[in-house]
Amino acid sequence: MLRNSFTSSIRFASLTLLVVAVSVVASSFKNSVAEKPALNADVKTDWPKPSYYVKDIPVYNTFTDIEAAFQQNNDTTYIINFWATWCAPCIAELPYFEELTEKYKDSKVKVVLCSLDFPKQVETKLVSFVEKKGLMSEVIVLLDGKYNDWIDKVSPDWSGAIPATYVYNKENSRFFGEAFENLQELEEAIKPLL
Numbered sequence: 001m002l003r004n005s006f007t008s009s010i011r012f013a014s015l016t017l018l019v020v021a022v023s024v025v026a027s028s029f030k031n032s033v034a035e036k037p038a039l040n041a042d043v044k045t046d047w048p049k050p051s052y053y054v055k056d057i058p059v060y061n062t063f064t065d066i067e068a069a070f071q072q073n074n075d076t077t078y079i080i081n082f083w084a085t086w087c088a089p090c091i092a093e094l095p096y097f098e099e100l101t102e103k104y105k106d107s108k109v110k111v112v113l114c115s116l117d118f119p120k121q122v123e124t125k126l127v128s129f130v131e132k133k134g135l136m137s138e139v140i141v142l143l144d145g146k147y148n149d150w151i152d153k154v155s156p157d158w159s160g161a162i163p164a165t166y167v168y169n170k171e172n173s174r175f176f177g178e179a180f181e182n183l184q185e186l187e188e189a190i191k192p193l194l
Contacts, residue, residue: 047072050140055127057115059141063150066142069112070154070166076108077169077193082154082162084116085129089179090163094133096183100190101137109194111137116162119143169193 048068050058060066072078081097083090094113101111113135117126122141130139144150151158154166155175165176167190174193180186 054122054141055131057122057127057130057139057141059122059143062144063142063146063153066114066140067150067153070168073170075170076110077167077190078110078112079190080112080114080166082114082116082164082166084118084162085121085125086117087162093163093179093181093186094135096180096186097137098135099183100186107194113137113139115139115141117141118145165189167193 048060048066051061051065052059069078069080079097079100081090081093083094085091097111097113100109104111115122115126122143126139126141147160151160154164155173155177157175158164158177161177163179165180167174167176172193174189176189180189
């Protein structure tokens with residue numbers, strides 16, 4: 001009987017220690033996410049608040065949660081690329097967006113890579129991909145798989161295929177439903193909005 005009581009006490013103490021450890025790790029993770037600096041600090045934006053973060057990547061559950069990102073009314077040009085880690089043409093064009101981010105880092109240009117990865121792949125595949133590639137562009141995740149409900153809100157010209165890129169500022173917008181072949185082609189496409 002004494003042995004069962006002792007074993008129960010050890011299990012309770014171990015469980016309590018585990019709960020405290022998880023709480024400390026979660027708290028430090030939350031604090032590290034909040035301290036992430038903005039890429040273009042001079043870019044003024046009322047970017048929508050994410051549903052939650054995975055590492056330092058903002059995650060939006062529905063298109064409604066992020067819809068305001070397509071309606072910013074300021075002096076910035078937004079380049080929003082829809083992609084996924086399972087999409088070969090998307091991966092092939094990512095370096096051009098990265099070059100664009102670097103080239104325009106001191107301008108009022110914001111490149112956003114909007115991942116449409118499957119929810120189960122965000123932690124297992126997307127996070128490691130972003131870390132391995134060292135992506136400088138802002139990466140966000142949109143988990144809303146009900147594409148037919150919202151793709152027309154981005155552009156009526158969008159078939160739903162990716163990669164796709166929406167470029168806009170307060171005066172104009174353009175939509176591109178195909179992959180870019182090189183940086184020059186991407187720059188030529190966005191130049192009228194810069």
